[in-house]
Amino acid sequence: MVVRSQIIGCGSYLPARVVTNRELAEMVDTSDAWIAERTGIRQRHIAAEGETTADLATQAALSALQAAEVSAADLDLLVLATATPDHTFPSTATKVQGRLGMTRGAAFDVQAVCSGFLYALATADNFIRAGQARTALVIGAETFSRILDWNDRGTCVLFGDGAGAVVLRAAEAAGTNRDRGILSTHLHSDGRYHDLLYVDGGPSSTQTVGHLRMEGREVFRHAIVNLAEVVGEALQANGLTAADIDWVVPHQANRRILEGTAKKLGLPLERMVISVERHANTSAASVPLALAEAVGEGRIKSGDLLLLEAMGGGFTWGSALVRY
Structure with a gap:
């Protein structure tokens, strides 16, 4: 056990x-x-x-x-x-x-x-x-x-x-991928891309809060690749394939990123929980917001296999495979 x-x-x-x-x-x-x-x-x-x-x-x-x-x-x-x-x-x-x-x-x-x-x-x-x-x-x-x-x-x-x-x-x-719970988590970062998405302020550097700055096209390009790879990593670690996923609960950054990630994984868009239209990008809140909405609406049910994924400034990115 x-x-x-x-x-x-x-x-x-x-x-x-x-x-x-x-x-x-x-x-x-x-x-x-x-x-x-x-x-x-x-x-x-x-x-x-x-x-x-x-x-x-x-x-x-x-x-x-x-x-x-x-x-x-x-x-x-x-x-x-x-x-x-x-x-x-x-x-x-x-x-x-x-x-x-x-x-x-x-x-x-x-x-x-x-x-x-x-x-x-x-x-x-x-x-x-x-x-x-x-x-x-x-x-x-x-x-x-x-x-x-x-x-x-x-x-x-x-x-x-x-x-x-x-x-x-x-x-x-029992320790199988059929058991309820978090099956695995996978985290990554690469500080070389700091300047593509950051806030130009901070207590140590400028003593100001600053504003968000982003190179949108470059972030988009990295997001598609990194998210697909970290999803594949989670599936491989648990002996599963994309076909086994009931729902992808992604970071709600941009519908184009969601569509690109789904295409790269060979997943129908209907299996992605999408709330970006109503919530926009809420950063660290976006995945749990989307999850709570889908659970509350009865779309996500006990026993469903969920793939949670996100990418953010740093760059940071990660995934979690969860049997709900």
């Missing part, structure tokens, strides 16, 4: 304010048709003034805990993925921990930008496999609207705010 991390609850939260492409067209030189054609995005949610990443994360966490029928007192671990923390320190995770009333175990942030949730999930899974935690809360939460240059139509139209969360619980399993 082996110990597996089972997802026992999913939750999400989106800010109330919705900004459509038409509204953005009143701010920058763009149009609904231009954005939709190139990205597949129609709208995004934007955090209200004073609404922080911790606020979004707490609401998503409460939603996931309720779905899992788990109390914060049961948690041993809280891992929060974000590139837009409330403060330089302490971690946003400890802020959420305090609000939830979690008084034991550990809480900390991880930062891998759009791959952050995969990094956080892998971290919590390894804690559980090592016997150092039994019940863990994993959150991806972002307020990317705070680091956007709203005069740059190439980037400001792409992103939104939101949060998603899952509750993991240790369970014994």
Whole structure:
């Protein structure tokens, strides 16, 4: 027998304010048709003034805990993925921990930008496999609207705010790829590509927050290759093929990237959970947001094989194969 991390609850939260492409067209030189054609995005949610990443994360966490029928007192671990923390320190995770009333175990942030949730999930899974935690809360939460240059139509139209969360619980399993739980996680990074996607600020370098900067075409090119490879790595590690996947739950960066990844894998687009049209790119929140939506709608069912994948600045990228 082996110990597996089972997802026992999913939750999400989106800010109330919705900004459509038409509204953005009143701010920058763009149009609904231009954005939709190139990205597949129609709208995004934007955090209200004073609404922080911790606020979004707490609401998503409460939603996931309720779905899992788990109390914060049961948690041993809280891992929060974000590139837009409330403060330089302490971690946003400890802020959420305090609000939830979690008084034991550990809480900390991880930062891998759009791959952050995969990094956080892998971290919590390894804690559980090592016997150092039994019940863990994993959150991806972002307020990317705070680091956007709203005069740059190439980037400001792409992103939104939101949060998603899952509750993991240790369970014994036979160790086959038919058992429920996280089968494997696969993480990568390559710092040579820092300048293709970054924020031009930081407490150590400029003492400012800065704005997101991106070379979109180059990021697209790397994303298609890296995501296909890391998906193949996950399948090979578990003796499975793309035909075995019930659902791909990808990072919601751009519909063209989703279509390109599906084509490279030989998967029909109908087997990908796609929410980019309504949420835009919510960075570390995008995978758990899409997962929670598909579970809530009844598309993802117990026993389904899920492939989670993402790529972000750094570059970072990763995948997780999960029997839901």
